[in-house]
Amino acid sequence: MRRYDFAAFHWLDVLDPQKREIAELSRKYDFHELDREALSEENQRDRVDTYDNYLFLTLHFPKYNTVTKRYIGSEFNFFVSKEYLVGVRYYASKTIDSIFDGYERKGGSPEETPGDVLYDVIDAMLDKIFRGLDKFTIDVRLMERRIFDQAGNRSVELIEELMVKKRNIVTLKHMLKPQVGVLKILELRMNAMFGADRMEDYFESLQDKMEQIQDEITLLQENLESMEDTLKSIFDLETNSIIKYLTIFSAFMLPLTLVTSFFGMNLASAPFNDWFVYGWILILGGVAGAMVWWILRDQRGSRKR
Numbered sequence: 001m002r003r004y005d006f007a008a009f010h011w012l013d014v015l016d017p018q019k020r021e022i023a024e025l026s027r028k029y030d031f032h033e034l035d036r037e038a039l040s041e042e043n044q045r046d047r048v049d050t051y052d053n054y055l056f057l058t059l060h061f062p063k064y065n066t067v068t069k070r071y072i073g074s075e076f077n078f079f080v081s082k083e084y085l086v087g088v089r090y091y092a093s094k095t096i097d098s099i100f101d102g103y104e105r106k107g108g109s110p111e112e113t114p115g116d117v118l119y120d121v122i123d124a125m126l127d128k129i130f131r132g133l134d135k136f137t138i139d140v141r142l143m144e145r146r147i148f149d150q151a152g153n154r155s156v157e158l159i160e161e162l163m164v165k166k167r168n169i170v171t172l173k174h175m176l177k178p179q180v181g182v183l184k185i186l187e188l189r190m191n192a193m194f195g196a197d198r199m200e201d202y203f204e205s206l207q208d209k210m211e212q213i214q215d216e217i218t219l220l221q222e223n224l225e226s227m228e229d230t231l232k233s234i235f236d237l238e239t240n241s242i243i244k245y246l247t248i249f250s251a252f253m254l255p256l257t258l259v260t261s262f263f264g265m266n267l268a269s270a271p272f273n274d275w276f277v278y279g280w281i282l283i284l285g286g287v288a289g290a291m292v293w294w295i296l297r298d299q300r301g302s303r304k305r
Contacts, residue, residue, distance in 0.1 A: 001013070001014050001015065001017075004100065004103050004108070006108040006112055007108065007110040007112075008083075008110075008113075009113065009114050010083075010085075011087070011103070011114070011117050012085070012086045013089075014088045014089070015090075015092065016089070016090050016091075017088060022036060023036070029054075029086060032049075032056070035079070038056070038058065038077065042075065042090070044077075045058070046058055046060060047182065048186050048189060053081055054080060054081035055079070055080040055081070056077070056078070057078040057079075057118075058075065058078075059075075059078075059122070059125075060073040060074065060076070060175050060179075061125045062172055062175060064132070069164050070164070071168050071172055073175050074090070075089065076088075076089050077089070078118060080118055080193070082113070084114065085114035085118060087121070095125060096124075098124075099120055099121060099124055103117075113194050113198070115190045115199050116202075119199075119202045119203065123206060123209070126209045126213065130213065133213065133216050133217070133220070136165070136168075136169075136220060139165070140165065143162065147231055162224065162227060162231065165224055166225070169224060170221070173214075176210065176213060176217070179210055180207065183207045184207060186206075187199070187203035187204060187206075191203075
């Protein structure tokens, strides 16, 4: 738990509080019972609740788990009034620590309000998402090159990586999409609490950033789906090529199999020493070879056209 005192308010940053700490915070700041329950539960939905003397805000930002290679929702809860900004989070965040350290080094301006600090926090977290999406985009481009460079040698790891990225981009989309509406409501509440002249432009910029993030996520999702379709098409072509050669081999062997089966099973004494029989076998083999040659020539001609 860290605290920084500005001229007219203070910022309290609480990391992974226990039930006893939550109860103490609720008594000290007179938080509503519903908000106290919200702090004790995980996976709260994004929302803005308005009370007489403060706002309760819940947002989720993505946090990447390097072990599972999945994005998880890092929940941030904020209590905002004119006298304080209380932030409650459950995961360590270098971004938040950096903002806090910056205020401790440089000091806060006398004109700053809790709304300004809240803007700095949300803006920094959105910038972090932008950086993550930039890296995500680079990884997708490298994966696309691997799909076309590894013709005939596409490993299971590549397919698994594509599925993981599809899952992660869907997770990001579902996690951040509700925040577009939440930020619009938050702008109105901040304008009412701290004045539209001061807050409106700031929180409008947050909405613009979130909409840009949504657009990037949509483009990445479409790109991943296109890559999956491309990979399936390549696999289908490779499978069809294998089936084609197996069919050609079967077509070549079928007349010979028919002749040997006919003479070996349906005649009491097959005249295999008769050159007439050998001649028919060679004729049928030649016919089969001509059929195979005709099929291959027809396919080459269609590809050229």
